[in-house]
Amino acid sequence: MEKVINKKDLAFFALGGLGEVGKNMYILQYANQIFIIDAGILFPDEHLLGVDYVIQDFEYLIQNQEKIVGLFITHGHEDHIGGIPFLLKKVKIPKIYAAGVAVDLIQNKLIEYKDLPQVQIVEFKSHFTYTFKEIELSFIRLNHSIPDSFAFVFKTPYGTFVHTGDFKIDFTPVGPAAEYEKLAKLGSEGVLCLSADSTNALVPGFTESERKIGNSIKDLFSHIKGRIIVATFASNIYRVQQIIEASILYNRKVVVFGRSMEKTIEIGQQVGYIKSPKGTIIEAEEIPNYKPEEITLLCTGSQGEPLAALSRIASGTHRQIKLIPGDTIIFSSSPIPGNQEGVNKTINLLFKAGADVITHSPLTDTHTSGHASQGELKLLQALLKPKYFLPIHGEYRMQRVHADLAIECGVKKENAFILENGDVFCINERGARMAGRVHSGDVYIDGTLIGDISSSIIKERKVLSEDGLFSLIITIDTENKTIPIEPQVVSRGFIYMKDSEALTKHFVASAKNYLLTELAKVKLVNLNNLKYGLTDYLSKLIYDETDRKPMVLPIFMSINNKLN
Numbered sequence: 032m033e034k035v036i037n038k039k040d041l042a043f044f045a046l047g048g049l050g051e052v053g054k055n056m057y058i059l060q061y062a063n064q065i066f067i068i069d070a071g072i073l074f075p076d077e078h079l080l081g082v083d084y085v086i087q088d089f090e091y092l093i094q095n096q097e098k099i100v101g102l103f104i105t106h107g108h109e110d111h112i113g114g115i116p117f118l119l120k121k122v123k124i125p126k127i128y129a130a131g132v133a134v135d136l137i138q139n140k141l142i143e144y145k146d147l148p149q150v151q152i153v154e155f156k157s158h159f160t161y162t163f164k165e166i167e168l169s170f171i172r173l174n175h176s177i178p179d180s181f182a183f184v185f186k187t188p189y190g191t192f193v194h195t196g197d198f199k200i201d202f203t204p205v206g207p208a209a210e211y212e213k214l215a216k217l218g219s220e221g222v223l224c225l226s227a228d229s230t231n232a233l234v235p236g237f238t239e240s241e242r243k244i245g246n247s248i249k250d251l252f253s254h255i256k257g258r259i260i261v262a263t264f265a266s267n268i269y270r271v272q273q274i275i276e277a278s279i280l281y282n283r284k285v286v287v288f289g290r291s292m293e294k295t296i297e298i299g300q301q302v303g304y305i306k307s308p309k310g311t312i313i314e315a316e317e318i319p320n321y322k323p324e325e326i327t328l329l330c331t332g333s334q335g336e337p338l339a340a341l342s343r344i345a346s347g348t349h350r351q352i353k354l355i356p357g358d359t360i361i362f363s364s365s366p367i368p369g370n371q372e373g374v375n376k377t378i379n380l381l382f383k384a385g386a387d388v389i390t391h392s393p394l395t396d397t398h399t400s401g402h403a404s405q406g407e408l409k410l411l412q413a414l415l416k417p418k419y420f421l422p423i424h425g426e427y428r429m430q431r432v433h434a435d436l437a438i439e440c441g442v443k444k445e446n447a448f449i450l451e452n453g454d455v456f457c458i459n460e461r462g463a464r465m466a467g468r469v470h471s472g473d474v475y476i477d478g479t480l481i482g483d484i485s486s487s488i489i490k491e492r493k494v495l496s497e498d499g500l501f502s503l504i505i506t507i508d509t510e511n512k513t514i515p516i517e518p519q520v521v522s523r524g525f526i527y528m529k530d531s532e533a534l535t536k537h538f539v540a541s542a543k544n545y546l547l548t549e550l551a552k553v554k555l556v557n558l559n560n561l562k563y564g565l566t567d568y569l570s571k572l573i574y575d576e577t578d579r580k581p582m583v584l585p586i587f588m589s590i591n592n593k594l595n
């Protein structure tokens with residue numbers, strides 16, 4: 032294969048994260064050094080049956096293992112760190128560089144997986160600089176829906192490459208401010224190339240401040256009389272802190288439900304982002320000691336996840352919490368595309384149980400995004416003034432609109448590149464070019480197996496779920512070329528045999544006929560060929576007569592008289 036990247040090329044490409052939201056992994060490569068940026072997972076939609084996550088295909092990294100300098104983590108969201116255990120299992124990673132809560136989240140994650148190779152986690156701070164061969168890496172703190180989200184600045188022989196990671200600009204953040212001065216300084220020195228978060232590129236204006244959401248939550252708390260149950264994203268430590276603040280303000284104790292929420296609070300307290308006076312957070316057993324209006328329940332399940340605390344409370348199956356009259360549930364979240372149905376189901380159950388439900392709306396501002404809208408994306412362009420621009424982290428339409436925004440802000444049309452996963456963008460002394468492709472793809476992870484599932488398994492599960500299974504157990508006498516026993520039929524999810532006796536009989540008779548004809552044709556019986564032939568024949572017949580394509584599965588038992 033022709034070499035895509037030359038030693039003198041500054042190359043950038045994605046193994047995941049482009050044309051999708053999830054499984055982020057970007058590669059910066061120069062002088063035989065590979066910098067891996069993030070290793071995330073993607074939560075699959077419902078047509079990937081039984082798949083827990085989708086990760087990147089690591090083929091390129093396996094082939095170029097010796098060039099890997101390290102894995103550099105922008106922040107601690109699952110679509111950026113969730114794939115780390117799988118990466119470590121397949122690829123030798125010398126070091127992981129991460130900051131703040133991301134370090135704790137990664138450590139927590141690695142404990143859950145046994146038999147992983149040891150890896151050193153290097154904790155960087157925003158003022159640190161690391162020097163590699165002809166590359167200098169530094170960091171810029173930005174705002175996001177999890178603390179400690181950083182942009183990476185790679186100083187290369189061709190100029191400065193800035194990679195934003197996930198970000199928004201929040202002028203009144205709950206945590207530390209973004210480092211605007213660093214952005215402005217880089218802009219004045221000159222930025223060669225910018226790759227930036229496209230998630231909210233379709234949204235006009237500015238993303239609302241996290242602080243404002245805290246205020247509207249306090250507002251809601253001021254006039255709710257009974258118990259308050261708040262569901263939010265466990266990773267949004269700032270939101271959790273603001274919910275705790277509102278509770279303190281209105282003399283409520285906080286009870287926490289959901290393992291990931293408990294972990295968030297633990298990590299948040301360690302790092303100092305969650306501050307709650309002693310006695311604010313109480314155990315579930317202590318709830319009876321308080322009046323309903325003195326209690327806030329903080330829980331997971333804002334996405335309608337069936338096993339999360341809120342869903343179990345809604346369905347009445349929670350071990351400790353039963354809904355009582357006067358309960359109000361606040362969704363401090365928005366449904367992620369694909370989760371709307373599950374969320375609606377939970378809301379219906381909550382209403383049915385007599386509770387009041389408040390969701391995010393223009394009147395009740397209970398949530399804001401962690402990603403920059405068009406206003407902030409333009410501000411970033413104005414500050415950095417990059418020569419080349421690469422929209423990342425988003426579906427194609429988001430990348431497209433983001434590229435147009437950059438062009439509007441002064442990037443030359445021919446200098447904005449919309450890449451797909453695997454497309455390699457290269458810069459050298461002669462300029463920039465699309466250099467070709469490296470191997471990229473999807474790998475499915477089945478949580479119970481912690482192994483890879485091939486796409487053919489997914490296809491089989493899809494067939495089974497839609498059209499069911501039609502199986503025939505056939506005994507064949509290979510010596511005499513007969514079928515001595517009537518074949519047995521197993522049908523699941525395809526036709527109900529009692530109601531379709533005639534049809535079933537017809538399929539069995541046709542199959543027998545087919546087999547006897549085929550057996551008569553050959554001297555030596557090859558059961559495999561026979562099986563393939565019968566599968567094809569039956570699939571066509573069933574489709575012709577029923578318009579459905581169940582999985583057809585002949586099972587042969589062979590009797591050979593010679594052996595007896």
Ligand SMILES: [Zn+2]
Nearest residue numbers: 106108175197
């Ligand atoms: Zn994120």
Ligand SMILES: [Zn+2]
Nearest residue numbers: 108110111197
């Ligand atoms: Zn992300």
